[in-house]
Amino acid sequence: MKLPCLFQFRILKLAIMSLFSRPFTTKFPYAPYEPIKQYRGRPRYHKDDCIGCGACAEVCPADAITLIDEMNKERPVRRLVQHMDTCIQCGQCERYCPTEKGIKLSNEYDYVSFSSADFEEKVEKDLLLCECCGEVIAPVDQLRWLIRRLGPLAFTNPTLMLVSTRELALVSEGIKITADKTVRSQRVSIQCPKCRRKTALAV
Ligand code: SF4
Ligand code: SF4
DSSP states (O other): OOOOOHHHHHHHHHHHHHHHSOOSSOOTTTSOOOOOTTOOOOEEEOTTTOOOOOHHHHHOTTOOEEEEEEOOSSOOEEEEEEETTTOOOOOHHHHHOTTSOSEEEOOOOOOOOSOGGGGEEEEEEEEEEOTTTOOEEEEHHHHHHHHHHHGGGGGGSHHHHHHHHHHTTSSOSOOOOOTTOOOGGGGSSOOOHHHHHHHHHOO
């Protein structure tokens, strides 16, 4: 009779051990899969912590974030749309977010869907426009964030000063500006840098 070789004993030992140890494979997709803590999953916007600055769209190497400024007359908004189908989960957006919490890579492992809309992650922010020419200045939340960070120093910037005093209801809405005439008193309004230069030189 031929005796079993050492290799066969090893295989037998492993087979018996595997009966009592944890399985190495998962039952996904029949059972949900719990990824490890460090897993880089789908980026998600956090509306309350995002200020709409657009830095995430600037730094995204895969061009997976689109920034759209919608100049709707009733409510001008900035929309940021993250496209999951082109995202490479590099984490640059999270790393360079100035609030550090506006966009975060989640731990989501399974994001299969039959609808293309499910692959888009969106956030929307109200825009502040120049009261002189209608140019975009910044999202309102970004200015509020700057005001909070700068404290009393925010009053050294005319736009930030006007935004904070209006929020405190210390001054009324901006002075209506006519495009055909530029006068110095128009300085007391929210303006883009170009218009501010113009009104500073006006008599
Ligand atoms: S997620 Fe961060 S970087 Fe992107 S727009 Fe919001 S605040 Fe800016
Ligand atoms: S994880 Fe990387 S590729 Fe994906 S949206 Fe953020 S910056 Fe772009």
